Amino acid sequence: MTDEVTAKTSESTEAASAGPSRVFVSGATGFVGRYVVRELVRHGFRPVCLVRDKSKFASVFRDLSSDSYEVVVGDIFDDAALAESVRGCDAAIHLVGIITESPFQGQTFKRIHLEATMRVVDACKLAGVPRYVHMSALGTRADAVSEYHKTKWAAECYIRDCGLAWTIFRPSLIHGPDGEFMRMMRVFVCDAFVPVFGFIPAPFPVIPYFGSGEAKLQPVDVRDVAHCFVAALGMSGTIGQAYELGGATALSWKQLYRTCKARIPGALQWKPLVWTPVFKAKLLARTLMKLPILPKMLRFDVGQVQMSQEDSVCDVRPVEATFDIRMRDFEEELKLYAGEIASA
Numbered sequence: 001m002t003d004e005v006t007a008k009t010s011e012s013t014e015a016a017s018a019g020p021s022r023v024f025v026s027g028a029t030g031f032v033g034r035y036v037v038r039e040l041v042r043h044g045f046r047p048v049c050l051v052r053d054k055s056k057f058a059s060v061f062r063d064l065s066s067d068s069y070e071v072v073v074g075d076i077f078d079d080a081a082l083a084e085s086v087r088g089c090d091a092a093i094h095l096v097g098i099i100t101e102s103p104f105q106g107q108t109f110k111r112i113h114l115e116a117t118m119r120v121v122d123a124c125k126l127a128g129v130p131r132y133v134h135m136s137a138l139g140t141r142a143d144a145v146s147e148y149h150k151t152k153w154a155a156e157c158y159i160r161d162c163g164l165a166w167t168i169f170r171p172s173l174i175h176g177p178d179g180e181f182m183r184m185m186r187v188f189v190c191d192a193f194v195p196v197f198g199f200i201p202a203p204f205p206v207i208p209y210f211g212s213g214e215a216k217l218q219p220v221d222v223r224d225v226a227h228c229f230v231a232a233l234g235m236s237g238t239i240g241q242a243y244e245l246g247g248a249t250a251l252s253w254k255q256l257y258r259t260c261k262a263r264i265p266g267a268l269q270w271k272p273l274v275w276t277p278v279f280k281a282k283l284l285a286r287t288l289m290k291l292p293i294l295p296k297m298l299r300f301d302v303g304q305v306q307m308s309q310e311d312s313v314c315d316v317r318p319v320e321a322t323f324d325i326r327m328r329d330f331e332e333e334l335k336l337y338a339g340e341i342a343s344a
Helices: 003-019 032-044 056-062 079-086 109-127 149-161 180-190 222-232 253-265 278-286 302-308 316-325 330-340
Strands: 022-026 047-052 070-073 090-093 131-135 167-169 191-197 201-205 207-210 243-247 273-276
Touching: 003 090, 022 109, 032 047, 032 222, 047 056, 047 079, 056 070, 070 079, 079 109, 090 109, 109 131, 109 330, 131 149, 131 222, 149 167, 149 302, 167 180, 180 207, 180 253, 207 253, 207 302, 222 243, 222 316, 243 316, 253 273, 253 330, 273 278, 278 302
Parallel strands: 022 047, 022 090, 047 070, 090 131, 131 167, 167 243, 207 273
Antiparallel strands: 191 201
């Protein structure tokens, strides 16, 4: 470790010891939220979690002492619950986001990515919460092609002008044994049949990908994401900064699928990788995928097709230097946890 990094680590450790104690967390029971909450507790913070289901929270965090966190029942669109959650907090970590829309359930990109962010930011300002850390996404930009990224960008713009001491993180695809993506990968490589309409077995003889499958992504370990979110709270130098998060190695979609096929126990080696033309994938997204025929994790929308044709990669050196971390390699970590991937 260089003298510069040692000094930076010492500075951040001292800052963290004097950092916020009560930290509001949205999305606490989600994939990333579960790791962030535990990371907060491990570092002496007290997460204040806004959740819809208190019993689910207790089940998810049964390994934590009940006096190490606080729970408020409600959601971001509940004024009273949100105000109660942020009251008296020293910082907020906003993680809530969606991958696909469910308009009939009020789950649209605009509502969840932009409007929910605006509500959390405004509630923090009203309650005097000075510090705000936000989950965005790699590829978010003003000229994005997908609504997913467009609404993430709109949320970032609101945050930048909000007057809070903000930090934004933009991760690539986040992976871990209990994440939805790796559960989907397990289905892709291990299952010869999937249920349609919820109960009828249907053949699933191929591993599909869109277009050439050569666009690259940089899967980032959920533990590295949680580390950066929590570490940022005690580092004044991260205020007003946006950090891109990726793993140690970039992979094409085809390389990623082959890696999963090689490493996940029970993978059906005879299943071939088969390409789906982009125009056909978009047509399916606009028709068949809007119906509850396939399991939810196997359905996709036009935005996901569009995003799969773009590289989602970054230079990890800035975040590694700032947070004194070495980003984990996807294949190396998959070797260790492949047998633990949760069943779909």
